[in-house]
Amino acid sequence: MRGDARSMRVLAPRTPAEASRALAADPRALALAGGTDVMVSWNMGLLNGRTVVDLSRLPWRRVRETKAGLELGALCTHADLRRHPDVRARFPLLAEACATVGAAQIQNRGTLGGNLANASPAGDTFPPLAAYEAIVRCVGPTGRREVPLAAFFTGVKRTLLAPGELIESVLLPAPPRPWTRSLFRKVGTRAAQAISKTVFAGLLRVEKGAVADVRLAFGSLAPTVRRLKAAEEFLRGRRLDAEAAARAADLLGLDVSPIDDVRSTREYRLAASRGLLIRFLKGD
Amino acid sequence: MIKLRVNGKPRMFRGAPFKRLLDVLREDFRLTGAKEGCGEGECGACTVLLDGEPVNACLIPVCQAAGRRVETVEALGTPEKLSKLQASFLERGGAQCGICTPGMLVAARAHLASGGRPDDASVREALAGNLCRCTGYQHIVESVLAAAKGAKKPAKAKRPRA
Ligand SMILES: Cc1cc2nc3c(=O)[nH]c(=O)nc-3n(C[C@H](O)[C@H](O)[C@H](O)COP(=O)(O)OP(=O)(O)OC[C@H]3O[C@@H](n4cnc5c(N)ncnc54)[C@H](O)[C@@H]3O)c2cc1C
Numbered sequence: 001m002r003g004d005a006r007s008m009r010v011l012a013p014r015t016p017a018e019a020s021r022a023l024a025a026d027p028r029a030l031a032l033a034g035g036t037d038v039m040v041s042w043n044m045g046l047l048n049g050r051t052v053v054d055l056s057r058l059p060w061r062r063v064r065e066t067k068a069g070l071e072l073g074a075l076c077t078h079a080d081l082r083r084h085p086d087v088r089a090r091f092p093l094l095a096e097a098c099a100t101v102g103a104a105q106i107q108n109r110g111t112l113g114g115n116l117a118n119a120s121p122a123g124d125t126f127p128p129l130a131a132y133e134a135i136v137r138c139v140g141p142t143g144r145r146e147v148p149l150a151a152f153f154t155g156v157k158r159t160l161l162a163p164g165e166l167i168e169s170v171l172l173p174a175p176p177r178p179w180t181r182s183l184f185r186k187v188g189t190r191a192a193q194a195i196s197k198t199v200f201a202g203l204l205r206v207e208k209g210a211v212a213d214v215r216l217a218f219g220s221l222a223p224t225v226r227r228l229k230a231a232e233e234f235l236r237g238r239r240l241d242a243e244a245a246a247r248a249a250d251l252l253g254l255d256v257s258p259i260d261d262v263r264s265t266r267e268y269r270l271a272a273s274r275g276l277l278i279r280f281l282k283g284d
Numbered sequence: 285m286i287k288l289r290v291n292g293k294p295r296m297f298r299g300a301p302f303k304r305l306l307d308v309l310r311e312d313f314r315l316t317g318a319k320e321g322c323g324e325g326e327c328g329a330c331t332v333l334l335d336g337e338p339v340n341a342c343l344i345p346v347c348q349a350a351g352r353r354v355e356t357v358e359a360l361g362t363p364e365k366l367s368k369l370q371a372s373f374l375e376r377g378g379a380q381c382g383i384c385t386p387g388m389l390v391a392a393r394a395h396l397a398s399g400g401r402p403d404d405a406s407v408r409e410a411l412a413g414n415l416c417r418c419t420g421y422q423h424i425v426e427s428v429l430a431a432a433k434g435a436k437k438p439a440k441a442k443r444p445r446a
Contacts, residue, residue, distance in 0.1 A: 005300035005307075010347050032345075036325055039304075039343035043323040052302065056348060079337070103413025104391065105328055108337040109344070192412030193326060 003042040009051040013058070016139050016168065022053050024141045024164025029053055031166060033075060034109035036102070037118045060113070060168060063087065069173040071137075074113025074166070078125075079104070081112065091172050093128035093201045096184040100124055103192045113167040119157050119224070120195075124186055126153075126225035127201035130217035131182075132172050140165030153224035180206045183280045187272050189263070196220045197264035198273045202280040204240075211235045216277065221256035221269055230254040231277070245281035249274045286350045290315070291359040297346055305349050306330045306341035309356060317357035317386040321415070328414030331387035332356050338394040338413075357386035360393060369393055369431040378427030380418035387414045392428045402432030 011029075013019040023029050029051040032038050041047055060073035063084050070086055078098035081087050088095045101107055101115070101124050115123050116136060126149070134149045141164045152160055161167070183202045188194030199219040205212045214235045216228040230251040238244050258269035286297045290313060297308055309315045309332070321329035323342050330341040333355040361367035369389055372378065379385040388411060395410035396402065407428045408421070416424060 003302075003304070005303040005345070008300065008302035008345075010301045010345070012347070032348075035343050035345070035348070036340075039345070040324050042302075043304075043342065052345075054345075054347065102325070103328070104394075104410060105331055105338050105340045105413040106325060108334070108339050192409065 002045045004045075004048045007048045010054060011051065012054045012056075016058055016060075016166065019053055019055060019058060020140050020164045020166060022051070023166070026051050027163060031055055031117070033111040033114040034077060036106050036110040037114060055113075055166070066171070069171055072112055072170045072172065074111060074116075074169055076112050078102075078107035078110050078112070078115075082107065090174070091128070091132055093131060093182055093184040093203070094125060094172070097124045097128045097186070097199075097201070100186045100188075100192075106193075112170060116152065116167055116170070117159060117161065119153050119155075119159050121156055121223055121225075122196045122199065122220045123225070124196060124199055124219065127199050127217040127219045128184060129170065129172075130225045130227055131201040131203045131215040132175075133215070135171040135173070136167055137169045137171060138165050139168045144168070146171070149225075150227065156223045175203075177205060179203045181280075181283055183276075185276050185280075187276070195263060198258075198269050198276070200273065200276045200280070202277070204281070206240065209239055211238050211240055216280075218256055218273055220264075221258040221273060226255050228252060228255045228277075235281070240281060240283075242282060245278045248281060249277045252277065286346055288346075288349050288351065289353045291355055301347035302345045304342055305332070305344040305346050305354070308346045309341060309354070315356050315358050318390075319383055319386060321383065321387075325413075326415065327384070328387040328391060328411075329384055331390045331414065333390060333394055336394065336398070338391045340413075355390070357389050360389055367393075368434065369396070369428065372427040372431035373424070376427045376430060377423040378419065380416075384414055384416040384418075388416065388424055392431075396428070396432055402429055404429065407432075 011022050032052045032054045061075040062073045064071050078101045082095050082098040115125050129149050136147045136152045138145050140162055147160055181204050186199045187197050201217045203215040214232050216231055219225045231248040235248050258266045260266050288295055306318055309318055318332050318341050319329040321327035325340045325343045331338050332341045335353050361370050391411055391414050400406055400410055407425050
């Protein structure tokens with residue numbers, strides 16, 4: 001079975017309201033951004049007969065400064081974000097994550113909104129977004145709402161988005177003070193075009209010799225991206241030495257639950273993640 | 285009706301708007317340089333430039349190319365007049381079976397044309413979305429580097445990496 005172009009209906013709304021209405025009116029209608037997830041399914045013949053609502057005319061491909069921080073339009077591509085000067089300077093872990101999504105061809109098409117809505121457990125932008133405590137701005141038939149990233153994903157390939165609701169942008173709140181150190185690391189089978197076995201983002205601020213703030217997030221280790229709440233709590237206020245790092249890493253299992261699958265094993269994922277965590281905390 | 289520019293010429297397409305750009309190029313415009321490999325965006329054999337950026341033509345419905353510039357490998361040169369990049373692939377064994385070659389050429393061309401660095405690591409990153417099952421990549425990377433440097437003679441053969 002293959003995609004049958006003649007079976008498809010395509011709508012190209014010019015306003016978000018039109019797009020939401022079209023999607024809400026037909027439960028089998030499907031939003032299309034860069035198509036790097038949708039078209040793979042379509043090529044396999046899984047989406048024949050559907051109505052496609054092409055979002056690419058909506059004015060959502062921009063990055064702007066707001067009072068609260070940086071707002072990234074949902075149609076920004078991974079290529080846009082990896083080279084955007086403000087994203088690179090202020091939210092470098094996100095720029096680094098975007099640079100590891102697929103390869104150039106995918107980064108030139110795949111969008112931030114599509115990555116989020118697709119809600120893969122391995123979405124590479126999610127650990128940085130979780131660490132930066134991003135807010136997802138949604139717009140739908142009943143209006144706008146802002147959802148913290150931690151609440152946005154409800155399971156594997158599942159989100160809070162209601163029928164007809166779209167991601168308009170992602171807000172990255174400006175941190176109160178600069179971080180002492182930060183790290184993004186993705187572990188895949190090869191450097192490019194590989195889905196993560198584990199993917200990590202960490203932010204740390206040390207003040208007066210003790211941990212003032214720490215945010216640790218992993219992807220690919222649970223149905224959705226996870227912050228390591230237990231390890232973060234253990235570390236806050238503590239002096240960071242090798243022992244504290246190791247003890248924090250021992251708490252990993254309280255917040256994640258990796259599985260064996262085609263890409264890796266539970267055991268490998270835990271061991272590699274533990275290594276990443278200790279390396280980040282020790283700062284070497 | 286969908287209007288787009290293909291290899292510098294205005295073109296029109298009157299069929300189904302969800303037909304893939306790859307199929308429109310190959311079947312309707314008879315530009316068969318871009319190949320279908322995997323149909324999943326993994327292999328890069330269908331790479332073309334959309335407004336100058338490399339993309340997988342198997343993942344783009346033609347309606348999303350409306351009003352935009354598309355360039356295929358056919359725009360690089362002709363058999364009589366090869367581009368420097370094409371000539372370099374030929375001289376240095378950058379092509380073997382040839383299936384990946386159009387995509388490699390287009391991705392390499394985009395890298396160099398956009399001011400990408402002509403060093404080993406940058407070229408490898410730029411070509412990371414293009415799979416080759418014959419060459420082991422070494423000769424492809426060397427071909428791109430040599431074209432970037434405008435070198436006339438093949439560089440001294442390096443031992444391939446393990
Ligand atoms: C070869 C290959 C390699 C890949 N590698 C990676 C990788 O390394 N890491 C990674 O994280 N992902 C990877 N992906 C997955 C994909 O590229 C990303 O998830 C990408 O960000 C999806 O964005 P898109 O715009 O292409 O989404 P689309 O395919 O257009 O849409 C994806 C889903 O999101 C919905 N959607 C899109 N935009 C919105 C919106 N604004 N509001 C609400 N719903 C919306 C669509 O209806 C659809 O359900 C890869 C894909 C391929 C084909």
